[in-house]
Amino acid sequence: MSGTVHVLGAGLAGLSAAVKLAAAGTKVVVYEAAGHAGGRCRSFHDTEIDAAIDNGNHLVLSGNHAVMAYLDTIGAEDTLDVVGPARFPFLDLQSGLRWTVEPDRGRIPWSLLSASRRVPGASLGDYLRCWRLAGAGDGKTIESCMKTNGALWDRFWAPIIIAVMNTDPALSSAGPMWRVIKETLALGEAACRPAIPKRGLSHSFVDPALAFLRAQGAAVHFNERIRGLGMTNGRISSIETSSGEVVVASDDRIISALPASVAADLIPDLQAPDRFSAIVNGHFRLPVGHQESPFLGLINATAEWLFVRDGIVSVTVSAADDLALQPAEQIAETFWGEICKAYDLGNLALPAHRVIKERRATFLQTPDQIGRRPDCRTQWGNLFLAGDWTDTSLPATIEGTLRSGFKAAAMINAL
Numbered sequence: 001m002s003g004t005v006h007v008l009g010a011g012l013a014g015l016s017a018a019v020k021l022a023a024a025g026t027k028v029v030v031y032e033a034a035g036h037a038g039g040r041c042r043s044f045h046d047t048e049i050d051a052a053i054d055n056g057n058h059l060v061l062s063g064n065h066a067v068m069a070y071l072d073t074i075g076a077e078d079t080l081d082v083v084g085p086a087r088f089p090f091l092d093l094q095s096g097l098r099w100t101v102e103p104d105r106g107r108i109p110w111s112l113l114s115a116s117r118r119v120p121g122a123s124l125g126d127y128l129r130c131w132r133l134a135g136a137g138d139g140k141t142i143e144s145c146m147k148t149n150g151a152l153w154d155r156f157w158a159p160i161i162i163a164v165m166n167t168d169p170a171l172s173s174a175g176p177m178w179r180v181i182k183e184t185l186a187l188g189e190a191a192c193r194p195a196i197p198k199r200g201l202s203h204s205f206v207d208p209a210l211a212f213l214r215a216q217g218a219a220v221h222f223n224e225r226i227r228g229l230g231m232t233n234g235r236i237s238s239i240e241t242s243s244g245e246v247v248v249a250s251d252d253r254i255i256s257a258l259p260a261s262v263a264a265d266l267i268p269d270l271q272a273p274d275r276f277s278a279i280v281n282g283h284f285r286l287p288v289g290h291q292e293s294p295f296l297g298l299i300n301a302t303a304e305w306l307f308v309r310d311g312i313v314s315v316t317v318s319a320a321d322d323l324a325l326q327p328a329e330q331i332a333e334t335f336w337g338e339i340c341k342a343y344d345l346g347n348l349a350l351p352a353h354r355v356i357k358e359r360r361a362t363f364l365q366t367p368d369q370i371g372r373r374p375d376c377r378t379q380w381g382n383l384f385l386a387g388d389w390t391d392t393s394l395p396a397t398i399e400g401t402l403r404s405g406f407k408a409a410a411m412i413n414a415l
């Protein structure tokens, strides 16, 4: 590839595409509207807590091979703590019941033959019936192929599916969820180990990528918003940025790694997901020592997952459009009450905290919206798409995002 590749957007899709291209010796220029990279997956210094926090807790698993390949390329593989053996502790905040999901080492979950290794109240038959998910495609909802009540649903599937799909679990598309299971749970324990950034999202996913790009001679322009694309004879001929027009040479290519709604505004006739779903996070400075597990799933609570790192406990709630309507202080009070109960902290006063509402955390991953995901190729010969909302076949996650960037880069590198 002899020309320049113009990468629009420096979220993880744009960064992964740029990294892959730069590693192959291709000339790359990245344009990012914000003053920083990382998009929906980043860290920043919070003045209230006086520490670096992530915009939201992000969990990846050891089976996410694009994550591992990306970190390996940018030299950041040591920045994740891969916690093994995989254990997922849960607490029912109402009843006080605790249980832990521990995937088997092999592909066949023999341990489920023993009632003590199952989720409390779930029968072997409940587990066996879940295999109907395997045959269901993108057009089916989870509720059309799985029982959406009972112990196994309430205590395992619902909390896992909502965290992965960021959509009402019963109404989520079955296809992407099944592919996640196929690449993690179905492969056994070694593919399910939580991989948690040691010092935050930017330290793992963003800063090393920017350093890598700089070292390869790639240019990254911040505060450079894409305002329009000029189109001539079936190709992109110019890029209008906030600081002027960039003429696209005949052997140049463009990767749009912009959010779905921005891409849909800039690219005529682009069909893209157009409904979104919020995630609410709360970060609290913990006035007491570190907890035993780095994370805990909560049932019968507003908070869904608690993560603890460096004296800060962080709460995640997915599919949180309704919660996001509440004032931040009200949300903080609710979360803190539940944290105190979960960790037996008594009535500790609300500490320094920050609530972050990401109203468009991902697109809504129902069959209808999944069906609107476009392919990487477009009708414009030199324009390619990347992003978690493009047709990655996976849910809108880091793993899918990185694969979309890699795919766009591979298509261009192959030209």
Ligand SMILES: Cc1cc2nc3c(=O)[nH]c(=O)nc-3n(C[C@H](O)[C@H](O)[C@H](O)COP(=O)(O)OP(=O)(O)OC[C@H]3O[C@@H](n4cnc5c(N)ncnc54)[C@H](O)[C@@H]3O)c2cc1C
Residues within 6 Å of the ligand: 008, 009, 010, 011, 012, 013, 014, 031, 032, 033, 034, 037, 038, 039, 040, 041, 055, 056, 057, 058, 059, 060, 224, 225, 226, 227, 257, 258, 259, 262, 279, 280, 281, 358, 360, 361, 362, 386, 387, 388, 389, 396, 397, 398, 399, 401
């Ligand atoms: C709170 C939260 C929690 C999450 N939890 C998880 C998790 O646990 N596990 C997981 O795998 N995934 C999780 N995700 C999803 C994951 O963060 C996303 O899938 C991924 O970051 C999407 O990356 P992207 O590059 O496709 O999009 P974005 O990150 O949105 O990147 C797009 C970039 O384009 C820039 N941009 C926008 N408009 C313009 C313009 N006009 N000109 C130039 N640049 C522009 C933006 O500033 C941004 O940097 C979570 C997301 C959120 C928000």
